[in-house]
């Protein structure tokens with residue numbers, strides 16, 4: 001591997017990089033001030049845990065670290081639902097809106113609902129009492145298979161109130177995937193809904209759950225069915241109960257169902273995430289460290305103010321939604337938007353209508369969503385008053401500089417700080433991010449480790465890589481929200497994260513660090529390919545392609561090549577009515593060569609109307625490689641639209657023939 005060539009690429013990119021200094025006005029009012037980085041790791045988290053959480057019993061010890069297992073805030077007792085709901089009501093914030101709920105039909109529908117902290121407390125208490133009547137208590141695992149409805153937060157918090165760990169299965173997963181996960185955790189209760197609303201259409205959900213439960217062995221004894229659409233569903237006698245019936249006669253008095261005092265290290269939830277192969281991993285998150293981590297990062301990274309209206313447009317079914325729609329914002333007593341729908345429905349400007357309607361000041365979304373909006377053109381955002389926005393966040397994948405600039409300019413009025421936040425299901429909360437108002441911003445860089453986070457880049461031998469170099473992102477010290485292992489699988493936990501290096505957590509992401517010490521995430525290690533001995537990030541190739549004004553979206557992969565080891569294949573979706581001609585393909589190849597270097601020039605550019613995306617909007621990169629190599633595709637059950645890959649396979653064949 002010719003690392004010197006890689007660093008040439010890196011230097012070239014870094015030199016061209018724009019830098020936005022922190023704006024003085026913003027700095028003066030920012031939650032984070034530069035001395036936030038001064039405290040030692042343990043002192044920082046100790047102070048945050050004391051300040052941001054309400055403890056039934058104070059902890060005795062901040063940290064116990066026996067690699068690879070951490071314990072935080074040992075000896076403390078607390079309850080997540082108390083911290084997220086009850087304490088705000090007790091502190092006189094009962095009338096504050098917790099969620100502005102916007103249904104799939106959009107912000108003009110009278111079905112929009114404001115849910116205050118007092119409402120939330122009432123709903124959580126009633127549902128917790130309902131769960132109790134089904135035998136749920138401290139330690140009983142509960143599965144939640146709901147869409148983006150307020151009841152998803154209610155169900156999670158009701159579990160937390162009882163000390164019952166939950167696992168939320170993303171509502172777009174198949175019933176089989178849901179049943180496998182609740183089966184793995186040993187859940188006895190599954191909470192689901194009759195039908196989902198997606199872009200104006202109803203989608204069966206209870207029927208999916210039934211199908212999964214009939215084909216996978218689980219311990220499910222009760223299925224609670226929320227009536228979202230009122231559509232007809234088959235109810236199984238003795239097993240199924242409607243949510244509305246379950247709560248009808250339950251007490252709403254908080255005293256009737258007090259918050260269970262939980263140990264700091266008691267399990268709060270499992271969230272299953274896909275490994276590269278094999279069965280999903282049940283990522284373990286415990287109570288105090290997780291809550292401290294999400295509350296602290298939510299406060300500083302988004303510069304949350306008491307009157308903020310915050311909107312994280314992710315799905316609660318993913319870790320982003322757990323941490324930054326439910327637990328983080330509620331632990332900070334914030335007002336959030338909860339949107340059931342998708343970006344393009346009922347109109348391409350639905351997001352901007354929502355922001356205008358509620359005066360949203362903080363928006364947190366993904367590069368994929370930003371690129372969808374780019375594709376539709378800036379006129380939709382520009383026809384709305386978005387002047388309430390102060391902070392824009394990005395998460396989920398590396399953000400290409402063009403999307404970053406578009407976001408800042410067309411959504412953020414050219415002035416909002418854009419915070420590109422790196423983290424994972426496994427890390428629980430944001431670990432690498434700018435702090436708005438104090439960190440100079442560079443489009444495409446997640447910049448600096450959050451205070452109290454010890455990130456570095458290692459080469460393959462475990463040496464720290466200095467400025468200008470690239471390697472693997474690692475974390476050298478524990479942080480409060482880190483996973484406490486993989487459920488029932490110590491060996492896989494050690495193998496996946498702690499075997500590559502003897503003294504650090506291996507994140508699985510490639511990264512480089514520039515002369516200012518800023519981190520640039522390059523995508524998963526498996527997105528890094530090797531062409532003629534040169535290490536190339538397919539993410540960088542994609543950035544270069546998207547930088548061309550004919551390109552809406554690009555995905556690059558390395559396919560095996562007899563001459564060069566690997567060759568880059570780029571799949572490209574064009575903007576508007578541009579045509580995918582041979583001339584344009586040649587132009588794009590040259591464009592990449594010019595941007596990064598000849599070594600990164602794609603061997604092939606294949607035009608495709610769409611990308612193979614999961615229902616959560618992530619491009620399934622594993623498939624790109626298979627498509628490019630003409631290999632069988634394996635499991636495609638999580639794809640949003642399976643016909644996309646068929647078209648792509650045909651294009652590849654045609655290109656080769």
Ligand code: WT7
Pocket residue numbers: 273319320394395396397398399420421422423424425426446507508509521522523524
């Ligand atoms: C992987 C984790 C964290 C919530 C959503 C994803 C990629 C995430 C960034 C970012 C570059 C990013 C990494 C990471 N990723 N955020 N800001 N820049 N890459 O959670 O499904 O557990 O995926 O997403 O590759 O390892 P996840």
